[in-house]
Amino acid sequence: GEDVEQSLFLSVREGDSSVINCTYTDSSSTYLYWYKQEPGAGLQLLTYIFSNMDMKQDQRLTVLLNKKDKHLSLRIADTQTGDSAIYFCAESGGGGNKLTFGTGTQLKVEL
Amino acid sequence: NAGVTQTPKFQVLKTGQSMTLQCAQDMNHNSMYWYRQDPGMGLRLIYYSASEGTTDKGEVPNGYNVSRLNKREFSLRLESAAPSQTSVYFCASSEALGDATYGYTFGSGTRLTVV
Numbered sequence: 001g002e003d004v005e006q007s008l009f010l011s012v013r014e015g016d017s018s019v020i021n022c023t024y025t026d027s028s029s030t031y032l033y034w035y036k037q038e039p040g041a042g043l044q045l046l047t048y049i050f051s052n053m054d055m056k057q058d059q060r061l062t063v064l065l066n067k068k069d070k071h072l073s074l075r076i077a078d079t080q081t082g083d084s085a086i087y088f089c090a091e092s093g094g095g096g097n098k099l100t101f102g103t104g105t106q107l108k109v110e111l
Numbered sequence: 112n113a114g115v116t117q118t119p120k121f122q123v124l125k126t127g128q129s130m131t132l133q134c135a136q137d138m139n140h141n142s143m144y145w146y147r148q149d150p151g152m153g154l155r156l157i158y159y160s161a162s163e164g165t166t167d168k169g170e171v172p173n174g175y176n177v178s179r180l181n182k183r184e185f186s187l188r189l190e191s192a193a194p195s196q197t198s199v200y201f202c203a204s205s206e207a208l209g210d211a212t213y214g215y216t217f218g219s220g221t222r223l224t225v226v
């Protein structure tokens with residue numbers, strides 16, 4: 001079945017860039033997503049990328065997709081303390097399949 | 112505000128007790144989902160409902176049952192709670208399975224402890 005993997009923790013200094021990585025196994029993935037979960041809350045969709053794209057930029061967020069290596073990354077520029085959260089990668093397969101989520105990466109932003 | 116509402120927010124159960132987690136969405140979505148979130152394991156799908164009148168097992172369905180009461184409501188029942196079911200439970204909805212443009216909308220979660 002599908003598998004989505006992420007590292008569990010990332011710590012950065014305020015103002016630096018953060019890069020959160022994700023690998024997936026389903027080669028038929030149509031869309032890939034990044035969700036953010038703040039403490040005590042549900043997940044919120046940050047951004048998504050279609051599988052025929054290499055990059056998508058949205059303000060401070062840059063998503064890079066390497067389809068050959070099945071590798072997805074989320075770059076947050078000028079990371080702020082408000083960016084501290086858990087970030088989940090997710091993929092949806094072709095044919096309208098439901099989403100498969102990764103384990104989540106906890107981002108800690110230090111002053 | 113439009114969205115997914117889960118009740119209760121917190122619950123403590125004794126082993127063997129039963130309870131139902133409620134979920135309702137007001138976005139006219141077709142598909143609804145129940146996930147559990149455990150440290151280091153991400154979100155695991157328990158059950159889902161692609162459309163009103165249908166339900167299917169996800170990755171970890173054992174010990175749970177669901178009911179898609181109508182288009183808005185999707186409940187999760189624990190018939191005989193076990194400590195292994197201590198977790199945070201999330202309900203989510205989407206226009207359709209694997210909806211791309213808007214993804215899934217999540218509720219704020221139910222924190223369940225089984226002692």
